[in-house]
Amino acid sequence: MQRHGTPMRYEFVDNIEHFAPHAFTGDQGTGLFRAHSHGTDEITLILEGEGYYSSNDQNVQVRAGDLLLIPPDILHGFVCLKAWEGISIHYNSQSIPSYCQHLLQQAYRQHPNQMLISRLNGTHFERVKAAMQQVEEECVSERMNENAYSQDLIRNALEAILLTYLANAPAPSEQANESEDSDELMIQDVLKEIHMTYFTSLKIADLAARRFHSESIFRKKFTKRVGVSPKQYIITVRLNEAKRLLRLTDKPVEFIASEVGFTSSSRFFALFIKHVGKTPLEWRNEK
Structure with a gap:
């Protein structure tokens, strides 16, 4: 070809x-x-x-x-x-x-x-x-x-x-049992909501309530299937989007922090350093 x-x-x-x-x-x-x-x-x-x-x-x-x-x-x-x-x-x-x-x-x-x-x-x-x-x-x-x-x-x-x-897309060839399938659909719905609204004030209790689950049961089901807690997953999505904006734009760091859903710049800086090992500006300048 x-x-x-x-x-x-x-x-x-x-x-x-x-x-x-x-x-x-x-x-x-x-x-x-x-x-x-x-x-x-x-x-x-x-x-x-x-x-x-x-x-x-x-x-x-x-x-x-x-x-x-x-x-x-x-x-x-x-x-x-x-x-x-x-x-x-x-x-x-x-x-x-x-x-x-x-x-x-x-x-x-x-x-x-x-x-x-x-x-x-x-x-x-x-x-x-x-x-x-x-x-x-x-x-x-x-x-x-x-x-x-x-x-x-x-x-x-x-x-x-x-x-x-x-x-x-063709349907999956194998289906899980009804209970597992229901939980999987619920988790996929949550992941979709997180990826679409990560920049808003997401609360785990609200995510759970909208699926008619207690917060504790919701956390357990989410962590079992995704591998991390819902809070950690939201933080990861926000930081990944922040890194993308740091790389692609010249927007101020504080503006990016707010744009991806952090209400506190200091919180954003602390989490960025914890997960990336550098400050946002250091990471941007290396790219």
Whole structure:
């Protein structure tokens, strides 16, 4: 498959590649599966044609309208059967905005360490195509460093891509028992709320009450499934978003602290030093 890439100027986007129209003849054989891996996540949309994507334990036929999510470091290959075109975005999932991280975790949770595919048509296909073009246009635009809205446009476009993937994703092949399934849905709903509203005055008691749980039972269920307490999870989300803003913007540290949900600058500084090992300004200047 022939590709040409576009150099990026945006923090979490590594590069964007376009498939060149090309078809292989049958006598060229299976050597066309060119195995490779990369340290970035990948989103690929097939615009025309058809072929196969493969990994160690998957061999998936793809065609126009298919949207693929490929986690980092997975050895995978591809072969074109009918002249195809497409677009791939390679990006660092650790640096994307908070709600986008939640959506990506939702997708990966269903089938961890596998290539994922949603089959799109109609308005869903057009929405994702337009969103991927929006990401590319903003990333290469001369406005990027001058227009703060470019970052919001890229965030909104990435959200649209991931939401459309989830809306069309196949259902998990295995279901947990009713009790476990109910708790899992509850925790996923909480995680969604946290990632969407981390910058507000979130209270654990309120999160629990909205799910008709006592605070103690809610904490136990959350910690068991997520691995950390709800309070610690909220702090981590806020600090990760603060690091993203420190890297991408020139906003004052105190403003960022308030923007991500800390009501006290001193509290923000103390937690940042505890978790990162440096002050926010030291961390920003090193980047």
